Amino acid sequence: MTTRTAAEFKGPVRPTWCPACGDYAVLTGLQKAAADLDLDPDRTVVVTGIGCSGKLSSYFNAYGFHGIHGRVLPLAQGIKLANRDLTVIAAGGDGDGYGIGGNQFLHGCRRNVDITYIVMDNHVYGLTKGQASPTSDKGFKTVTSPEGTAEEPVNPLLLALAAGAGFVAQVFSGRVEPLVRVVKRAIRHRGFSLVNVFSPCATFNRVNTYDWYNEHLVDLDADPAHDRTDRAAAMARVLEHGGLVTGVIYEDPDRPSFEEALPGFPREPLASLDLRLGREAWEEILAEYV
């Protein structure tokens, strides 16, 4: 169907992630998904946060915006609302998205602008060299938690479900095929979609390794009993497995996106508008103030 190849989405810069970093698979998976979906690199924007994960936009051949820590979602929403013709993919780390960016995440879920958010969740702050992250398992030992963390970890799927996200999925860097499949589905979803990727940090996380995930993950996509249109059921399944599930957890295909729901929001990209104001419009406005 498409003539594009994943290689076309290879950016100008060579990745500098550590060997065996889970983020490589996210990059190649996203490139594959983009090719499969026949995305136009010139109409695609990859917006990233700050962290090892945030470097993704450097390596992807498309428009890229590498913003500030925790604010990838408002940046991405601003871009999408400015030009709804663009495919906007936001990406970042667990610290970026669920730590400092928690409020943006919460409200991004419920605002439901048509963007896809990929979180490379390695349960640790990678780029700053190994502090505990909000998704770190309780008791995880790091330089900032030498005796182990004291807090319950954030459960991103549960949070997204509670915050009203219309598409919630989880995949694993160790299994690229489902990653590509789910990312494609997320991009196609009209509205906000979350793909939380277990993406092992080979350097600072010796607990949540590829092997560990391979042992612990339960694939809900393979479970015909899982009703992914039922939010309460989705929550129950996530809780049941302590968050260690993969697949499309929840999906509401009918929910209108923010662009569709916002009264008066035009079909044409705002970025393409003629900015001149008509004489009548102006007169009408002035009439209020004479």
Place this chain on the structure above:
Amino acid sequence: MTTRTAAEFKGPVRPTWCPACGDYAVLTGLQKAAADLDLDPDRTVVVTGIGCSGKLSSYFNAYGFHGIHGRVLPLAQGIKLANRDLTVIAAGGDGDGYGIGGNQFLHGCRRNVDITYIVMDNHVYGLTKGQASPTSDKGFKTVTSPEGTAEEPVNPLLLALAAGAGFVAQVFSGRVEPLVRVVKRAIRHRGFSLVNVFSPCATFNRVNTYDWYNEHLVDLDADPAHDRTDRAAAMARVLEHGGLVTGVIYEDPDRPSFEEALPGFPREPLASLDLRLGREAWEEILAEYV
């Protein structure tokens, strides 16, 4: 059992809320709860956010800290961690807590410092004169949403449950007895406790009125079938009723508070420590650097 009266918790300043504001009931309910629990006003701190709701600390006879918009929880946690002998009650509005303060809320829930958080949820920004709030019903018309809001509202209970709060409750300003009862229980809970109070704004919210709540609320405290120790069940119940439930929704009495879980955190208040450093301790430190 106690000789204190609610009147002892009346602060020096007369409330300036609009007549019929739901926040009056929160104030008197909290005063009654404090008296019933025999709280020592000198060892009680009421920390509030910015909003009509935030004025609560002005009217309550205790130590009061009226902070900045959205940051009531880190302020309250800092106070509690500095002096664990204090009873710390945080309070604020729905905008303060679930809007701008969303990240602090999320992480406050999972950090589980032993404080009580009372949100006066009127589904609107009161003090800034009636804009949509994160809990505003979808379609709610305000000056900032003349055609109605486009977003799904935040569901505070669901969020708190997803974020790992150990005590989650909801009450209604129109029913003071359960409000007092639940607030007392929340204060007694060891760890973070959320009490979301439907506290109608008589001026800017003509939809979610006392009558409206009286019509719509379902009391889970009156439902013997509700298992408040089961997080998934609690979530399901909240979803089932679109959030319009009251009572103690969830409670985990065994979960250690942050103070208990943080390795090495002392029993004695930090504020009472002798700050001088022992000679040996100092020598030991220097030894690393010679």
Place this chain on the structure above:
Amino acid sequence: MDRQTDQTLSWAVGGQSGEGIDSTGEIFARALHRLGYHVYAFRNFPSRIKGGQATYTVRAAAWPVRCEGDRLDVLVALDPESIADNRDRLAAGALVVHDAAFQPDATTGNGMCFAAVPLTDLAKAAGNPIMKNVVALGLSAGLLGLPREVFAAALERKFGRKGGRVLEQNLAALDKGFAAAAQWSPELRGAVLRLPPAAAPAGDVAPASSATPSGPVPADAAQAPAGDGRRLFLSGNEALAMGALAAGCRFYAGYPITPATEIMTWLIRHLPRCGGAVVQTEDEIAAVTMAIGAGYAGVRAMTATSGPGFSLMMEALSLAGMTETPVVVVDVQRGGPSTGLPTKTEQANLNETIYGSHGDFPRIVLAPATPEDCFHLAAEAFNLAERLQCPVLIASDLALGLAKQSVAGLDCGRVHIERGALVGGTTPAPRAAPAAGTAGPGGLDGPGRPGEPGGYKRYRFTEDGVSPRALPGQPNGRHLVTGDEHDEAGNITEDPETRARMMEKRLGKLRGLDLSAIGLRYEGAPEPELLLVGWGSTHGAISEARRALAAGGRTVAHLHVKALHPFPTAAVAERFQRAGRILVVEQNATGQLAGLIRREAGFAEKLESCLKYDGVPMRPGEILARAEEILAARPRPGDRPPTRPAARPRPGDRPPTRPAAGAALQEVWRR
């Protein structure tokens, strides 16, 4: 200054917030405006929703009044607090019309006339005691001899929707007020209330005054106003939002905060009609980053806030500077620090607008002084932001943002949209339309892949530091934008050489930018013994003080600074060189503009400060008093430049504003 001298009338209505103070004041102000007067109207309101003392002041004249003035000639008091709260402003001979329902504490009166009018009873008689404000309105209009129709029409507009009964009652209340006024003896009325001769009615070109301007009345009082001829009555916030709209702003993201919220609510009413969108975000961090995202994607985008929210935007400003993304950020300043005085005015964020945020990056800071400025500088802000690809900040303040003023018409036609350097000279075509305009500088139609030799370079080193932007959607314009240091192609680098050049490129964009043309306004003597310098909303008060000083025989001038950064140093220095002493007038406690001047232009030895930081708008008399003080003292040529301690607030910096209390009272009204 008395009424004879300045030929104005200052009227106010005061009462409990929620008693209809605002609508009464607004109707009264707008009526005078429509009758051809120049009107300045300001609400003083508490930070609570219902209750608390609120005053709506209306100052009117046949010449362009642009501040509240010092004096209140008439106060209609619906409660006793209104009298207490406004006592300092009540001039000798001022009239206090109060509801007969209470007895004012008249012991500290200062030669004012008290008149008890049974406002509540009259309202009750008209059908509802809450209409006492409407009775007050009728009374005020009647006393001034204003035509009933104007007020009846206003009530009709207001209550038209609510159906007949309420409107009828209100009209009855209005008439009770007019009737009460008719009972006053004409002499009594004339002694206290005389509105200067009316100018031309609204809609006409010139509010031509029949009064001969003299003394402190501006020389151009009788001149035709500029603009497209339609006189408007509006606030700075409204004008600013209109300017943004006229300039092509099509995306606004914001979070509510007093006193900036009106900008958002205004745009939410008007933007969607022009194809734009407004998003109320979860917080100010999201607001500004969403605007930056939109700006990057090619929409003219804005956010507005006040102090606390502005502080939250600091990190993102730095991102806009580093990524060279255009965005307009408005800070309508209010009393600080922290939550401070959320409903009172102040100008204490100047430092933050220029120096807030980490690292060195280009930004532009404009500071409107009038609604006209709000309109035109807002429009200019978008051009500067896109031409120089950097954040542009607009520092407004509460007094400017909320006060409503008669202005001489805002001309949408004067707004030119300059979108700056875009590759292909255009924004991306919609997906539906055929791609166009993709050729252009940067080899976008060349074979080089972005980032490869020959490919497009987002941050190409150029003569003026400005590199043409490719907006997402532009074929072959792909590049990385990053808040990390980067090379010409946009890719992250730590190379010291590239880093240094990029810093020079970014900062160099402002090098040639001389904002003195839009950023300075000078009025008065070319070689003044005293030069008054100000910024923001104090413009009107300084103007009046200058005219009063000039009328008193002083050679004075007034320099108003509307571009704070880059500072128009050369032009300012030229003016300063010719001035004797310089008095910097501002509403903050540390003399922030004075500090900026010392830093950018020097002249420390000539500078004096007139500071005010009590939340109340600056008044001409306060400036006058401070100016007289300085002029009375000898010049001090050998003085050391003032150091920080001298710039800090000293009780002496606050000119005595409050007239001494005392004197006899009169009861001029009998039932």
Place this chain on the structure above:
Amino acid sequence: MDRQTDQTLSWAVGGQSGEGIDSTGEIFARALHRLGYHVYAFRNFPSRIKGGQATYTVRAAAWPVRCEGDRLDVLVALDPESIADNRDRLAAGALVVHDAAFQPDATTGNGMCFAAVPLTDLAKAAGNPIMKNVVALGLSAGLLGLPREVFAAALERKFGRKGGRVLEQNLAALDKGFAAAAQWSPELRGAVLRLPPAAAPAGDVAPASSATPSGPVPADAAQAPAGDGRRLFLSGNEALAMGALAAGCRFYAGYPITPATEIMTWLIRHLPRCGGAVVQTEDEIAAVTMAIGAGYAGVRAMTATSGPGFSLMMEALSLAGMTETPVVVVDVQRGGPSTGLPTKTEQANLNETIYGSHGDFPRIVLAPATPEDCFHLAAEAFNLAERLQCPVLIASDLALGLAKQSVAGLDCGRVHIERGALVGGTTPAPRAAPAAGTAGPGGLDGPGRPGEPGGYKRYRFTEDGVSPRALPGQPNGRHLVTGDEHDEAGNITEDPETRARMMEKRLGKLRGLDLSAIGLRYEGAPEPELLLVGWGSTHGAISEARRALAAGGRTVAHLHVKALHPFPTAAVAERFQRAGRILVVEQNATGQLAGLIRREAGFAEKLESCLKYDGVPMRPGEILARAEEILAARPRPGDRPPTRPAARPRPGDRPPTRPAAGAALQEVWRR
């Protein structure tokens, strides 16, 4: 400056980050320190986890070296990039020892000597090729004739836990290095590598040098160090954390960010042992507000961050100022703007530390220049914060925070804890203990309920503006603390009179505060023709430049500013008056300190800037070059004060740092 003149040795090891560069450098540096040398060590590392070129530089001498210097005498290169990246620093005659596994591009050498050593092969022979860094270590030590035991001991400490085999292999690798060195002819070795005579070994009081200090070596080189006598080798971040601990800081809340994270990780290791706590928060806003909450409740509390996080703290700073809550906030500056250069040094947040945040409120800004300063100023910061009840900011920078230096001992005994005015003079007793110390000023034991007449007033107007605090838990001390304006009792008010007095009270707290004693350091001629002025980490480089200029016959001096706000204007002005020209040296692009000086002290006509903003630490030679340039030009007495454009970066502001390439190469090593 050559080695003969400054009597130092500059050694560096470079390779791919992750190849053990840091540990090699660290062991080498610490060994020299323990041998009695003064050592300065700095890591240059990329913003990525593995890979990317990293260099660890060690400069050692018998006198207190306090910067990297200009020159590299020896480079041990594990990869070709290391040579390219450091080429500019390699002096004529410098020795480049490189792994024989690659052939360096020697074409642009500048008279350096290249020596290929089969580091990888030797490591392989010892058991594992990754130990090439350890071979390099042994080789370096051997060439300098340093004792093997010191290095073996270091390896034992490092690998002790990992068991015998790894350690054995490492020791073997070390020995291979020593053996390789032994093959060098002594003359050759001496020509290239001669470490100045060693001072006294670590642990002793004085690193007494046998070298006779002369010329650019400081006159006090042979003097005994101050402090408790134990020489330490540590970074500014470590010293700062130690100072906080010593001063009684018992609560730290923070969010990770380079280069501030070490402060948190240090405290997390040490605070719990002293009864304190560290919380890693969700973001910087939570970090600072949590610290403010803790400070309010009576604990000495701190947070540390860098640029982006610091910008996020702006709103809360204002809250601390308004509520008069003590808190210490550290900003370890890095390259900006935005994410900028996260692992490179800069000093571009000066403006933000002083002027960031909205409204006028008291704050204090300290800027340490050395690890000793980090320790003592951190301690002082807590005293100032509690005495003056306001936020105290510490502006450090990456070069200061991360460089490790030999210091002359830090004396915990010199730290005095002053907790400022507390009612009852004490913090609250634990609930378990009997209540004590509740009597005192403010009538806390009187009958008046808080807020009532006779009751405690948190913000009582006092002579010096400081009002005794009651901490929660204190009987009868109840009061409201609010970021809104408030009255003496703490209750919210909008009364203009009270507002103005409260502003004066708050700002007045800093009026008498003269920080010149801790905030200025002056060295050199009392009436210099050129005065070098700096702040922060550039201290060492400026010192060396000053000494070099003096040695060249110039009358020069060096004023280092360690208190930025309130600015010690009087003392600075006094020094400036006596100076001919003034060169302000700083690592930013807009001359932020120079701007502050112009604003606070004037002297614009005398000021010149030496700016550097490429992320690389300031070097003495750069200052020297700029100084010579200025001294060569005539003084310009009639000049206009420099205006903003002049302060902006001009290519000319960047002194030529990179020596011209070229010259012959020698191959001095034969296998």
